[in-house]
Amino acid sequence: MTGRxxxxxxxxxxxxxELLPWFLNGTLDADESAQVEQHMRSCAACRSELQCLRExxxxxxxxxxxxxxxAALGRLLPRLDPVVPDDRRRASAPRxxxxxxxxxxxxxxxxxxxxxxxxxAAQFGVIFALGWAVVQPDRAGSQYHLLAAAGSPAHAAGDLxxxxxxxxxxxxxxxxxxxxxxxVVDGPTASNGLVLAVPxxxxxxxxxxxxxxxxxxxxxxxxxxxSP
Amino acid sequence: xxxxxxxxPAADPRRSKERSADEAVLLQRxxxxxxxxxxxxxxxxxxxxxRFLERVIRRPHSVEEVLNDAMLVVWRxxxxxxxxxxxxxWIFSIAYRKALKALKRxxxxxxxxxxxxxxxxxxxxxxxxxxxxxDQLLEEIARMSFEHRTVIELTYYHGCAYKEIADIMACPVxxxxxxxxxxxxxxxxxxxxxxxxxx
Numbered sequence: 001m002t003g004r005x006x007x008x009x010x011x012x013x014x015x016x017x018e019l020l021p022w023f024l025n026g027t028l029d030a031d032e033s034a035q036v037e038q039h040m041r042s043c044a045a046c047r048s049e050l051q052c053l054r055e056x057x058x059x060x061x062x063x064x065x066x067x068x069x070x071a072a073l074g075r076l077l078p079r080l081d082p083v084v085p086d087d088r089r090r091a092s093a094p095r096x097x098x099x100x101x102x103x104x105x106x107x108x109x110x111x112x113x114x115x116x117x118x119x120x121a122a123q124f125g126v127i128f129a130l131g132w133a134v135v136q137p138d139r140a141g142s143q144y145h146l147l148a149a150a151g152s153p154a155h156a157a158g159d160l161x162x163x164x165x166x167x168x169x170x171x172x173x174x175x176x177x178x179x180x181x182x183x184v185v186d187g188p189t190a191s192n193g194l195v196l197a198v199p200x201x202x203x204x205x206x207x208x209x210x211x212x213x214x215x216x217x218x219x220x221x222x223x224x225x226x227s228p
Numbered sequence: 229x230x231x232x233x234x235x236x237p238a239a240d241p242r243r244s245k246e247r248s249a250d251e252a253v254l255l256q257r258x259x260x261x262x263x264x265x266x267x268x269x270x271x272x273x274x275x276x277x278x279r280f281l282e283r284v285i286r287r288p289h290s291v292e293e294v295l296n297d298a299m300l301v302v303w304r305x306x307x308x309x310x311x312x313x314x315x316x317x318w319i320f321s322i323a324y325r326k327a328l329k330a331l332k333r334x335x336x337x338x339x340x341x342x343x344x345x346x347x348x349x350x351x352x353x354x355x356x357x358x359x360x361x362x363d364q365l366l367e368e369i370a371r372m373s374f375e376h377r378t379v380i381e382l383t384y385y386h387g388c389a390y391k392e393i394a395d396i397m398a399c400p401v402x403x404x405x406x407x408x409x410x411x412x413x414x415x416x417x418x419x420x421x422x423x424x425x426x427x
Contacts, residue, residue, distance in 0.1 A: 016403050017409075018408075018409065021383045021384070021408055021412070022383065022389060025383060025384070025387045025388075025389075026387070027387065027388065027389035027390070027392075028389075034415070052416075052419075053412075056365055056384065056415065057384045059365055059366065065277055067274065067278045068271060068274075069271045069274035069275075072274065072292045072295065072296060073267060073270050073271065073274070075292070076270070076296040076299060076300065077263075077267075077297065078265070079296070079300055080263065080303055081303070081304065160258075163252065163256075163311060165311075166311055166312050193256075210408050217248075217249050217252045217311060218249070218252050218253050218256055219258060220253065
């Protein structure tokens with residue numbers, strides 16, 4: 001298995017030694033944990049090392065602090081972009097790019113005669129218009145990526161979004177969706193969400209049913225998702 | 229989501245999974261521009277990230293700046309979280325990269341010269357780990373490289389699995405293992421020196 005520390009090239013002692021810190025913090029998988037335990041039964045050095053690590057961890061945690069977030073958060077909040085994040089910003093109407101080339105205060109603004117500015121602006125205008133015409137069909141089709149963008153087709157067609165655990169088997173996903181009485185109308189989105197439609201008046205029971213499933217990471221109504 | 233209650237190594241796996249699901253919901257709301265969700269996530273992570281950054285960059289006056297830079301990325305990139313890792317792994321990886329960037333700005337070496345620390349001494353017995361030894365250990369950790377401090381911190385305090393640490397530090401799991409091995413060897417040496425002082 002890729003990414004495992006246990007290796008046939010290492011002795012059981014070496015493997016156990018390497019894994020001790022994570023044996024101690026309880027994050028090894030069952031196989032690894034069993035191998036470490038088995039080795040430690042016959043290895044005094046590893047038992048001693050584990051005790052040492054335990055002391056280290058307790059010493060390390062003792063110096064804990066629980067700082068208050070308020071002041072630092074207060075200094076960050078004014079830096080948050082007023083509308084929001086990347087994807088929504090990309091979804092907003094594009095600005096005419098050529099206008100930004102000659103801002104009044106820019107150091108190069110006085111270098112070009114007016115006619116060059118007009119010609120360049122016209123060129124950019126034509127390029128932009130052609131580019132826009134080419135991009136337009138894709139753009140309409142790609143809006144499903146923008147889960148949070150109000151007014152997108154996904155929002156118009158669906159009632160809620162569900163995100164499954166990435167490890168969820170397909171048959172489980174199908175079972176859960178059938179059991180909830182929901183129909184997939186779009187997705188997966190960029191956030192691995194599926195947009196679902198439910199019979200009118202059944203939104204709340206479907207949400208409750210989905211949220212009760214351990215394999216469902218998120219189930220949220222699209223209306224609430226869209227509100228800032 | 230519970231806020232600001234993280235005070236020790238990671239809790240049991242089930243609780244950890246529940247927390248990650250709660251945080252995934254917060255991220256979805258943040259992606260939609262929900263400031264209250266961001267504040268909740270910020271308050272939940274502030275103690276953990278403060279502790280992590282204090283230990284790895286060792287410059288108390290820069291901790292807030294690095295932390296806020298990291299959380300600003302969370303605000304802006306929430307929609308790009310794909311659910312393939314835990315939310316905490318994603319956020320810590322952002323904080324790690326910001327810390328790394330800050331250290332480079334401080335002109336501090338990121339790699340260490342651990343090969344200089346050779347030890348043949350056996351591991352000390354737990355009974356000898358008294359308060360002075362604990363302090364000695366913490367001082368020793370503070371003298372380690374950024375990479376080694378990070379592995380120690382994420383393992384012993386934040387309860388991360390080695391695979392999570394590899395994700396956070398964007399390196400192979402074997403590198404995590406090697407860094408931990410060197411860090412432990414160095415700590416054993418420091419403990420042995422201290423024990424000799426007592427004798």
